[in-house]
Each structure stands twice: as structure tokens, then as C-alpha cells.
Amino acid sequence: MKVQDRSNGPSHQRHTVWLYKPGKRPYQPLGRLMLLEKVFLAGRTGSCPARKQLLPNLLMVTGKELVNLGLKPGKWFKEALDHINSYGLAGDALLAYLDTVKPAPVIPLLKAAVPFFENISADTAVEQANIDYVKQSMQQLMRTPTVVAGAIMPDACPAGPLGTIPVGGIVATRNAIHPGMHSADICCSVMLTNLGRVDPKTVLDVAQQLTHFGPGGRPAGQQFELPAALQAEFQDNPFLNSLRSLRFAREHLGTQGDGNHFLYVGISRNTGDTMLITHHGSRGVGAALYTQGMKVAERFRQAISPETAPPNAWIPSQSEEGKQYWAALQTVRKWTKQNHLCLHDAIGSQLGARVQQRYWNEHNFVFRDGDLFYHAKGATPLDPKFMPDITGPRIIPLNMAQPILIVEGPTTENNLGFAPHGAGRNLSRTRHKSSKGRQTKEDLFAEETRGIDARFFFNQIDISELPSAYKDAEEVKRQIAQFNLATTIDEILPYGCIMAGDWEQDAPWRRKKLAKEAARLAAADSQADGSALQEQWGKVPGTYPGSGND
Numbered sequence: 347m348k349v350q351d352r353s354n355g356p357s358h359q360r361h362t363v364w365l366y367k368p369g370k371r372p373y374q375p376l377g378r379l380m381l382l383e384k385v386f387l388a389g390r391t392g393s394c395p396a397r398k399q400l401l402p403n404l405l406m407v408t409g410k411e412l413v414n415l416g417l418k419p420g421k422w423f424k425e426a427l428d429h430i431n432s433y434g435l436a437g438d439a440l441l442a443y444l445d446t447v448k449p450a451p452v453i454p455l456l457k458a459a460v461p462f463f464e465n466i467s468a469d470t471a472v473e474q475a476n477i478d479y480v481k482q483s484m485q486q487l488m489r490t491p492t493v494v495a496g497a498i499m500p501d502a503c504p505a506g507p508l509g510t511i512p513v514g515g516i517v518a519t520r521n522a523i524h525p526g527m528h529s530a531d532i533c534c535s536v537m538l539t540n541l542g543r544v545d546p547k548t549v550l551d552v553a554q555q556l557t558h559f560g561p562g563g564r565p566a567g568q569q570f571e572l573p574a575a576l577q578a579e580f581q582d583n584p585f586l587n588s589l590r591s592l593r594f595a596r597e598h599l600g601t602q603g604d605g606n607h608f609l610y611v612g613i614s615r616n617t618g619d620t621m622l623i624t625h626h627g628s629r630g631v632g633a634a635l636y637t638q639g640m641k642v643a644e645r646f647r648q649a650i651s652p653e654t655a656p657p658n659a660w661i662p663s664q665s666e667e668g669k670q671y672w673a674a675l676q677t678v679r680k681w682t683k684q685n686h687l688c689l690h691d692a693i694g695s696q697l698g699a700r701v702q703q704r705y706w707n708e709h710n711f712v713f714r715d716g717d718l719f720y721h722a723k724g725a726t727p728l729d730p731k732f733m734p735d736i737t738g739p740r741i742i743p744l745n746m747a748q749p750i751l752i753v754e755g756p757t758t759e760n761n762l763g764f765a766p767h768g769a770g771r772n773l774s775r776t777r778h779k780s781s782k783g784r785q786t787k788e789d790l791f792a793e794e795t796r797g798i799d800a801r802f803f804f805n806q807i808d809i810s811e812l813p814s815a816y817k818d819a820e821e822v823k824r825q826i827a828q829f830n831l832a833t834t835i836d837e838i839l840p841y842g843c844i845m846a847g848d849w850e851q852d853a854p855w856r857r858k859k860l861a862k863e864a865a866r867l868a869a870a871d872s873q874a875d876g877s878a879l880q881e882q883w884g885k886v887p888g889t890y891p892g893s894g895n896d
Contacts, residue, residue, distance in 0.1 A: 406427075406431045407427060407430050407431055407435075407440075408427065409423050409427065412426070412427070412444070415444070417444065417448055418449065420449060420649065422447060422448070422449065425447075426443075426444065426447050426448075429443065429447075430443065449649050449650065450649075450650050451650075452650060452651065452652065452653075453491045453650055453651040453654075454491065454651075454653055455489045455490070455491060455651075455653045455654065456488075456489045456490070456491060456493070457489075458489070459484075459485045459486070459488035459489050460488040460489075460493050460494060460495065460496065461488075461496075462484050462488055462495070462496030462497055462498065463496070463497040463498070463759070463760040463761075463762070464481070464497075464498055465497060465498060465499050465500060465760055465761065465825070465829040465831060466480075466498055466499065466500050466502050466514075466825065466829075467500075467825060467828070469821065472772050472773070473772055473817075476502075476503055476504070476771075476772045476773075477502070479504050479508070480498055480502045480503065480504060480512045480514075480515075481498075482508055483504065483508050483509055483510060483511070483512055484496060484498060484511075484512065484515065486508055486509035486655070487509055487510065487511060487517065487655075487658060488517075490519070490524075490654055490655075490658045490660075491651055491654065492519040492520055492521070492522035492524070492660055493517060493518070493519050494518050494519065494520050494718065495517075495518040495762060496515070496516060496517045496518065496762075497515070497516045497725075497760065497761065497762050497764070498512065498514055498515050498516075499514040499515075499516075499724075499725055499764070499765070499766040499767070499770075499831065500514070500766050500770070500817075500821075500822050500825035500826060500829070500831070501513065501514040501724065501766040501767060501768050501769055501770030501817065501822060502514030502515060502770060503770045503771045503772065503817075504774075505529070505723060505724075506657065507657070509655045509657065509658065510526065510655075510657045510658070511526070511527045511658075511721065511723045512723065513723055513724040513770055513771075514723070514724050514725060514766060514767070514770050515722075515723045515724070515725070516720060516721065516722050516723075516725045516762050516764050517720075517721045517723075518718050518719065518720045518721070518762065519660065519718070519719050519721065520717055520718055520719075521662060521663045521664055521717050521719075522660035522661070522662060522663060522719060523639075523643075523660060523661045523663055523668060523671055523672060523675075523712055523719055524643070524658060524659070524660045524661075524712075524719075524721055525636055525639035525640045525643050525659075525660075525661070525671075526640060526643070526656075526657040526658055526659065527658070527712070527721035527723055528636070528675075528710060528711055528712050528721055528722075528723065529636065529710065529723060530632060530633045530636040530637075531603075531627040531628065531632060531633070531710055532627060532628045532631075532632030532633075532635060532636060532675065532678050532679075532682070532710065532711065533627055533628050533632060533675075533678055533679050533682040533708045533710060533711050534607075534625075534626065534627035534628075534708065534709060534710035534724075535625070535626075535627065535682055535683070535686065535706060535707060535708035535709060535710070535711075536623060536624065536625045536706060536707060536709070536741040536743060537623065537624050537683075537686035537687070537690060537704070537705075537706035537741075538621055538622070538623045538703075538704065538705055538706065538738075538741055538752075538838075539621070539622045539623075539690045539694065539701055539703070539704045540614070540617075540619050540620075540621055540701065540702035540703035540704070541619070541620045541621070541622055541694060541697065541699040541701070541702065542619055542620065542699060542700060542702050543618070543619060543620065544620045544697055544699050545620070546611045546612070546613065546620050546841035546842070547799065547841070547842075548697065549611045549620055549622060549693065549697065550609075550611045550799060550801070550841065550842050550843075550844065552693055552696050552697055553609050553611070553622070553689075553693050553844060554801065554803070554844055556689065556692050556693055556696065557600075557602060557609050557689055557803070557844065558600060558601040558602060559601070559602050559603065559604060559607070559803035559804070559844070559845070559846035559847075559849070560603075560604055560803065560804060560846055560849045561604070561849070562597070562601075563594070563596075563597025563598040563599075563601055563629075563630070564597055564598075564599070564600060564601060569596060569597060569599065569600070570599045570600040570688040570692075572595055572596050572599055573684065576595070576677070576680060576681055576684065577592070577595070579677040579680070580592055580595055580677060583670060583673055583674045583677060584670055585635055585638050585639070585670055585671060585674040586631075586635065586674050586677060586678075588634070590634060591631060591634045591635070594629065594630035594631045594634060595631050595681060597630075598629040598630050598631060598685070599681075599684065599685055599688060600685065600688045600689055600692070601626075601629055601685070602624065602625075602626040602689075602846070603626050603627065603629055603846070604845075604846035604849060605811075605846070606625070606768075606811060606845075607625050607626040607627070607845070607846065608623075608624070608625050608743070608746065608843050608844065608845045609622070609623075609624050609625075609689075609843060609844045609845075610622075610623040610624075610625070610743065610746070610750065610838075610840065610842075610843040611623075611841045611842055611843065612749070612750060612838035612839050612840050612841050613838065613839045613841060614836055614837075614838055614839075615749070615836055615837045615838070615839055616835075616836045619702060620841075621750075621838045622690060622693060622694075623741065623743070623750055623838065624686050624689060624690065625743060626685065626686070627682060627710065628678050628681060628682045628685070629685070631678055631681055631682075632678050632682070635674055635675075635678055639661065639671055639674075640659070642661055642667050642671070643659035643660055643661050644656060644659050646659065646660065646661055646662065646665075646667075647659035647660070663717070663719065672714075675711070675712060679708065679711065682708070683706060683735075686706060690704070703738065704737065704738075705736075705737045705738025705739065705741070706737075706741070707726055707727060707733060707736075707740050707741060708727070709722060709724055709725055709726045709727070709767035709768075710722065710723060710724055710767075711727075713727055713732035713733075715731055715732075720732070720762065720763070720764075722764055722767075724766075724767045724768070724770070725764040725765070725766065725767055726740045726741070726742055726753075726764060726765040726766065726767045726832075727740070727763065727764055728740060728753075728754070728755050728756070728757060728761065728763055728764055728765050728832060729757045729763030729764075731763075732763060739752050739753060739754045739835060739836075740752070740753050740754065740765060740832070741753075742765065742766060742767065742768060742832075743768050743769075744768060744769045744816070744819040744822060744823075745769055745812075745813040745815075745816045745819060746795065746798065746800055746811070746812075746813060746840065746843045746845070747794065747795060747797070747798055747800075747813045747840060748769075748813065748819040748840065749837035749838055749839050749840065750837065750838040750840075751823070751826075751832075751834050751837060752834065752835055752836035752837065752838065753765055753826075753832035753833060753834050753835065754832065754833055754835055755830075755831065755832035755833050758830060758831075760829060760830075761829070761830070761831050761832075764831075765826065765831045765832035766822065766826060766831065766832075768816075768822075769816040769817045769818075769819055769822050770816065770817050770822070771815060771816055771817065772817055773815075775810035775815070776810075778809070778810055778814070778815045779809055779810055782809055782814070787807045787809050788807065790807075790809050790812060790814075791807045791809070791812065794812045794813050794814055795812070795813075798840050798841065798842050798843070799841060799842025799843075800842060800843055800845075801842065801843070801844045801845075802844070802845055802846065802847025802848075803844055803845065803846050803847055803849070804846060804847040804848070804849040804851075805847065806847045806848040806849065806851045807847060807848065808845065808846070808847045808848040811845050811847075
């Protein structure tokens with residue numbers, strides 16, 4: 347390319363350098379992309395001060411010229427233009443610089459869905475409808491550009507709109523972390539402690555005094571101490587170092603939340619020992635990280651893969667944000683394990699019981715194997731490579747009235763190194779409640795918890811957590827064997843459990859709403875009474891009884 351000075355041309359072409367190849371007509375002027383030959387030569391001789399001295403008198407490169415080069419406008423334009431105009435970049439130097447800062451090409455969806463393994467079968471129409479929805483979601487999700495493999499487990503059930511990862515789903519991606527595929531309850535997990543030959547009722551009584559269910563955290567004076575090393579990790583990571591996240595890390599330690607989270611006491615079928623099992627996740631800590639992760643992933647999605655559905659947006663693992671997010675996930679994993687440990691240790695200490703055995707596993711997390719990231723949305727990791735701190739077999743709870751399965755097993759082609767995480771649901775919580783409308787919740791509770799000591803922390807029955815809300819436990823166990831997903835080596839027979847219960851029934855916001863509605867109805871009744879009197883005695887003031895005019 348040559349530089350042709352057209353400064354003597356028409357006014358709109360002055361101070362514009364044209365580019366052309368020998369024997370070709372000049373290119374359309376690139377506006378002000380090129381500086382005057384004098385500045386160009388100053389740059390070639392390395393005379394940057396001279397070039398900078400001339401720049402204020404020249405027209406600057408603008409976003410219009412970058413658009414003319416076929417570049418997509420974005421936030422990066424401002425920084426790029428500042429750099430270009432500060433250094434007077436032109437010609438090959440300009441294009442070379444733009445190659446280093448322009449966004450990566452847009453990545454389209456895969457033309458066809460990546461095949462996934464279906465470790466599930468149906469015996470009823472309701473189960474088949476559940477599976478059909480799950481499969482439709484997976485078919486859409488498996489066109490996400492980063493996806494390389496997937497599977498669904500016997501406990502699979504919908505977890506959102508079509509195209510989102512279902513509960514009981516595993517999706518492997520390359521060089522990508524998808525926050526939407528681990529969801530807000532990061533590192534939801536189970537921990538088991540063998541307390542030996544301790545009376546199970548005593549364990550449940552002590553546990554009820556020490557645990558914490560429901561919204562929010564522990565009040566001051568009842569909080570567990572956050573280990574200094576963990577606090578330092580929070581403070582060093584930009585995804586975790588907000589005052590809000592640090593407050594959650596302190597206040598939510600030793601809390602279990604609500605929903606399907608539980609504290610379960612049972613007896614080992616193999617040994618007769620009393621076992622304490624807790625099920626919960628990362629509480630507000632994980633939810634805050636998930637929210638930030640989704641925002642970052644969405645920015646990447648808009649820039650590099652706008653066709654990807656927002657719930658399936660990803661953070662490139664090799665980006666700075668990806669490295670920080672991966673580190674944040676590991677910190678949240680440590681915090682969640684500590685969240686179990688402080689409860690188990692406190693209960694064991696008050697009982698004066700010696701810990702015989704302890705192990706745990708998460709089932710809602712992202713597991714890494716080289717450049718592959720396995721997103722398990724409700725799936726139990728079997729392969730030791732996924733759990734560096736493995737100390738025992740894996741734990742699969744089914745429902746409050748059924749034994750908890752203790753399993754192990756190899757990685758196979760169809761399980762991708764995972765087993766189910768529980769029983770799953772065929773109906774949503776709301777639909778299940780509606781299906782039980784003819785029975786009182788007290789009758790349902792008595793019927794479905796017969797023979798176990800089932801308690802709700804807030805003393806309000808939540809029928810969406812009773813055994814009938816979940817898939818048939820025996821059928822789930824049969825499918826685990828059918829698809830060779832794991833081998834059961836022990837069962838923890840239920841003595842009793844504690845769950846949150848329907849805490850919203852007496853929640854402050856609900857009481858306030860009911861009080862407001864009651865006041866509104868009372869005011870309406872009062873107004874109606876006044877209208878009725880006026881209608882009876884006339885509308886003229888002073889004509890009703892007692893006015894002195896009767």
C-alpha cells in the first residue's frame with residue numbers, strides 16, 4: 347500500500363490519506379484512519395514525540411472508521427480509539443493493533459445436538475411426560491457451542507424453562523464454566539458422620555437445638571467462627587470480597603436453609619451404628635456468587651455467542667474472569683463443607699460421642715478434568731478425580747421415610763462418572779400440593795411419616811416435602827441397577843429427620859400482608875355498614891336515630 351497525499355483536493359478530502367495498490371484505483375478514503383504523510387513518516391523514523399506534537403492539529407480516528415473496517419461497535423471501541431489516537435496508529439500498525447483487541451468472532455449454536463445418555467425409564471404417563479420435557483430441554487441445551495457430552499439420571503426432572511439443565515443432568519463442556527448449570531445453590535451436598543452406638547432420639551433432640559433452618563442467618567451470639575484462612579480467600583477474590591458476601595459467610599455458617607434440605611438420623615444396616623446426615627448447600631454465599639457469575643457470563647454471551655440461550659451463557663475458563671470464577675467456586679466448596687462440619691462437630695461434642703467415620707460429597711457443582719468442565723445439576727460424583735478430598739463412599743438420599751443409600755461404582759460410558767443424587771420429582775411442588783387437595787395436611791403427614799420421627803423446624807407441615815412428593819424410591823433403586831450407575835454397599839435406615847417446614851406460613855411479610863388485608867376488609871365493612879344506615883334512615887344528616895330529630 348502507498349500513501350497518497352490528497353491535501354490539495356476538495357475540502358472534505360483534506361488531511362485524508364488514501365490507500366491503493368499499484369495498478370488499482372484508489373480505495374475509498376478511510377475517513378481519518380490514516381494520518382498525513384508527514385505524521386506517517388515521523389512514525390517510521392521512530393519520532394513519536396514529533397508525531398504526538400502534530401496530532402492535535404490533525405483529525406482523529408473515530409468509531410465510524412472502525413465500523414467501515416467491518417468491526418462491531420462495543421464498549422471496547424473507546425479504549426481502542428484512545429490508544430489509536432494517542433499513538434497515531436495507521437496502516438499495518440493500526441490493523442495489527444486492532445487484531446489484538448477486537449472481539450472474537452461470534453460463535454453459532456451447534457447445527458445438531460450433541461448426543462446424551464438417557465439413564466431413565468418411565469412406568470406411568472406422568473413419569474413419561476416428565477421425561478419427555480427433560481429430553482426436550484436437553485436437546486436444546488446440547489446445541490450450546492461449548493458442549494461435548496451429557497447424561498440424565500433416574501431422578502431427572504425439570505428445573506426451569508425448556509433448554510435449561512434439568513435436575514439429574516450432567517453436561518460436560520470444553521474450556522467453559524456455565525453458572526446457570528450449577529444454579530444458585532452451589533455445592534449443595536450431603537455429609538455423614540458415624541456417631542457409634544448413640545441413641546438416635548437423643549441425637550435428633552440435640553440436633554434440633556443446634557441446627558438452624560429457614561431464611562437468613564444466625565443471630566449475633568449464636569454464630570460459628572469463620573476460619574481465618576477461608577476469610578482470606580473471600581477477601582482475595584473479586585467475586586467474593588464484597589461486604590455482602592463476607593456477611594453471608596459469617597452469618598450463614600451452620601445454617602441449612604429450607605426446601606428439600608434436611609438433617610437425618612438413622613441406623614446403618616451393616617453395623618447398627620447411629621448415623622447423622624445433613625443435606626444443604628452454600629446458602630447466601632453461593633447465591634451471591636451465582637448472581638455475579640451469571641452477569642459476567644451474560645456479557646460474554648452477548649459478545650461471542652448471542653444465539654446461546656441466556657441460562658446457558660458461559661465464562662471462558664481461560665479468561666481472567668474464568669480463572670477467578672473457578673477459584674471462587676473452590677472457595678465456596680470449602681465454605682460449604684465447613685457449613686456441614688460445624689454442625690456435625692457441635693452435635694457430636696454436645697453428645698460426647700466419638701466420631702467413628704465421616705465422609706461427604708457434593709451433588710450440585712462443577713467438576714474439572716483438564717479442559718473439560720462437568721456441570722452436575724443434581725448428580726453424585728463417583729470418579730475420584732472429581733473429589734480430591736474423598737474419604738469414603740457416596741451418599742444418595744431418597745426421601746425422609748426411606749433408607750439413605752451408601753454407594754460406590756466405576757466410571758462408565760453412560761454415567762460419565764456420576765450417579766443419581768436422590769429421587770427427584772415428577773410434579774412441581776405446586777402441582778403436588780394441588781393433587782393432595784382432598785386430604786388435610788395433618789392427615790397426609792400422619793399417613794406418610796408413620797414409623798419415623800419426622801419434625802419440621804417451624805412446626806408447620808410442608809406437604810411438598812413428604813415422601814409422596816418424590817419419585818418412587820424403589821423404582822429409582824431399580825433404575826440405578828438397570829443402568830449400572832452405582833452399587834449399594836450399605837443403607838441408613840431412617841429413625842427420624844428435621845426439615846424447615848412451611849416457614850412462609852408465619853413469615854413476617856405474610857403476617858404483615860394478612861394484617862393489611864384484614865384492615866382493608868374491616869374498613870370496607872365499616873363503610874358498608876354506614877351506607878346501609880344512610881339507606882335505611884335517609885341521606886339527610888341528623889335524621890338517623892339518636893340525632894334528636896326522630
